[in-house]
Each structure stands twice: as structure tokens, then as C-alpha cells.
Amino acid sequence: MKKKALFTILFATLALYGCGDGENGTGGSGGTAATGGSGGTGGSGGGIGGSGGGAGSGGTGGMPACDSTANAFIKTLDPDADFMVSASDIVDTTDLSTDWQRLTLSLQITADPDLVGHILQFGFQTNASDFGDSGVFYDNVELADPAVVYTQNFNNLDIGGTVIGDDWLYFVNVFDSVGTRKFGYNEGLFAPNGPQISALVTGEGGPTQEPQQLSVFSxxxxxxxxxxxxxxxxxxxxxxxxxxxxxxxxxVGTTFVFSVDAKRGNINLGCP
Structure with a gap:
């Protein structure tokens, strides 16, 4: 599938597992943290995340923040309008069970010739603060239009490599406490294979997800x-x-269908 990297200011492995200005970035993925925001996380348990603070001498550990969220998305972005989202379908993956389930999203590219040149993105997002746990597992990615145009089960990607591979990209946006976007970055462009953002993992699959899965986290x-x-x-x-x-x-006029297997990682681990 043809990829096009765009420079723009927009857009744990195992449960033991950076920040600067972006370089050779792609278009942001239309962040959801704020209206008009701009804006793409593994390991066992799906990421590291702090435990919400330590206790004083003789005390007990603090409660985690319990406010992490996650989603799967398919969206289009307009490169002539600061990569604002022009259409999207989003499925919340924050509160999945620990059993694998199939998710399906769809997005129609309306019969508008002005959409030619827009960017189609599909993938995964996490939102976390104060080291909150945020990991979610994904596998068996498929994009169809209606014929299948992309598939990835992560099994043939290099689990020892430095990036996920197959041109998986990432972008991080940072928002302040009231949802105003502060900055974004994607050093290196391609989604890393741990210890931050995303990782290829094993041991989390069911019969149709083995041997490797993708973990996405903060x-x-x-x-x-x-x-x-x-x-x-x-x-x-x-x-x-x-x-x-x-x-x-x-x-133009096509409906894209994005399907993926997903299950809970360590997102909001230990929360009520």
C-alpha cells in the first residue's frame, strides 16, 4: 500500500518499560483531546505506566490516575487545512475484556473530488497522563474497500527490531490540563518496537492471534x-x-472497512 510521509507540526513492551520536536513527520491524526485538536502505543500488560505516585515513609502506594483512554480509528485528514479531520469512525477500546474480540469500523469517502489528496489513516490511539497505565493489544489488521487492500497479523515482523515495521507510523500530541494542544512530535517517524509507544509481543494471543501481537501504549x-x-x-x-x-x-465514493482483533492490556490497571 502506498504511503506518503508529510512534514507537519501536527501529529511497554513488558510491564517494565521519548520527547522533542518532530522530524520528517507525517500528518497528525486529528487528536481527540480537544476540539480542533491535531493529532498515533507493548508488552505483557500492554505498556508500563506509573502507579500514580508513591507513598510517604511507612505509607502505602498511591492510587493510579485511572483516566487513561484508548480507541481504534479510521479517519481522513485535509493537508490543506492543517491536517484537520474531515471524516472519522472511532471505536473505544478503553474497557475491553481480556478476551479477544473483533472490531469493525467503516468510513465512506464521499463522492467529492475535493477529497482527492486527503490522507486516510487507520490505527490506534491512547490518551494518558501522570504515568497512567494505557496498554491495549491488537492483531489481525485488515483494510478493505470492499476488496482487501491491506492485512497485517504481525507474525512475520521482526520482534527484535527497533521499529514495528511494514511502515507503521506514530505521532504524539501533548495537551494541557484544559485540552489545549501544546505541541506534537514523531522522532524517527516509524512506530518504535518498545520500550515506549508500541511493541511487538508474544504470549497474549488466542488461537488466531499467535505467535505475535501489537501492543500500543503511551x-x-x-x-x-x-x-x-x-x-x-x-x-x-x-x-x-x-x-x-x-x-x-x-x-472517491468508496467505503473503507477497517477490522482488527483487540483485547485489554494494562490500561487503568488496578482501578476500580
Whole structure:
């Protein structure tokens, strides 16, 4: 599938597992943390995430923040309008069970020739603050139009590599406590294979998800040097991991269907 990287200011492995200005970035994925926001996370348990603070001497550990969210998405973005979302379908994956389930999303590319050149993205997002746990597992990705145009079960990707592979991309947006976007970045462009943002993992699949799965979670290294992101206790870190393609004339009038297997990782672990 054809990919097109776009430079723009927009857009744990195992439960033991960075931040700066973006470089050679792709279009943001239309962040959901704020109206008009711009904006793509594994390991056992799906990411590291802090435990919400430690206790004083002789005390007990603090409660986690319990406010992480996650979703699967398919959306279009307008590169001539600061990559604002022009259409989308989103499924919440925050409160999935620990059993695998199949999710299906769809998005119609309306019969509007002005949509040619827009960006189609499909993938996964997490939103977390103050080191809150945020991991969710995904597998058996499929995009159809209605013929299948992309599939990925992650089994043949290099689990020892530095990136997920197959042109999976990422973008992180940081919002303040009232939902105003502060900045975004994607150092390296391609989605990393742990210890932050995303990772290939094993041992989390059922009969149709083995041997490897994708875990998506937050960037817990964001952003210590400036005391922002997870390091100030109030910012929201929106992490997107996704595939993208440019809409061509033949796509106009087509309905794209994005299907994926998903199950809960460690998102909001220990919360009521």
C-alpha cells in the first residue's frame, strides 16, 4: 500500500518499560483531546505506566490516575487545512475484556473530488497522563474497500527490531490540563518496537492471534527535559500508531472497512 510521509507540526513492551520536536513527520491524526485538536502505543500488560505516585515513609502506594483512554480509528485528514479531520469512525477500546474480540469500523469517502489528496489513516490511539497505565493489544489488521487492500497479523515482523515495521507510523500530541494542544512530535517517524509507544509481543494471543501481537501504549518518556507530558502530572499525552495512504480519484465514493482483533492490556490497571 502506498504511503506518503508529510512534514507537519501536527501529529511497554513488558510491564517494565521519548520527547522533542518532530522530524520528517507525517500528518497528525486529528487528536481527540480537544476540539480542533491535531493529532498515533507493548508488552505483557500492554505498556508500563506509573502507579500514580508513591507513598510517604511507612505509607502505602498511591492510587493510579485511572483516566487513561484508548480507541481504534479510521479517519481522513485535509493537508490543506492543517491536517484537520474531515471524516472519522472511532471505536473505544478503553474497557475491553481480556478476551479477544473483533472490531469493525467503516468510513465512506464521499463522492467529492475535493477529497482527492486527503490522507486516510487507520490505527490506534491512547490518551494518558501522570504515568497512567494505557496498554491495549491488537492483531489481525485488515483494510478493505470492499476488496482487501491491506492485512497485517504481525507474525512475520521482526520482534527484535527497533521499529514495528511494514511502515507503521506514530505521532504524539501533548495537551494541557484544559485540552489545549501544546505541541506534537514523531522522532524517527516509524512506530518504535518498545520500550515506549508500541511493541511487538508474544504470549497474549488466542488461537488466531499467535505467535505475535501489537501492543500500543503511551510515551512515558514525554517530556522530562521540559517538565511536560507525563512529568508535570496534568498534561495529557495522546499517542497514535497508524497506517496511512493518500486518497486518489478511484477512492472517491468508496467505503473503507477497517477490522482488527483487540483485547485489554494494562490500561487503568488496578482501578476500580
Amino acid at each position: 510515551d512515558y518518556n514525554c517530556c522530562q527535559t521540559t517538565n511536560e507530558g507525563h512529568f508535570n502530572g496534568t498534561d495529557l499525552v495522546e499517542t497514535n500508531v497508524f497506517q496511512e495512504r493518500t486518497i486518489v480519484a478511484g477512492d
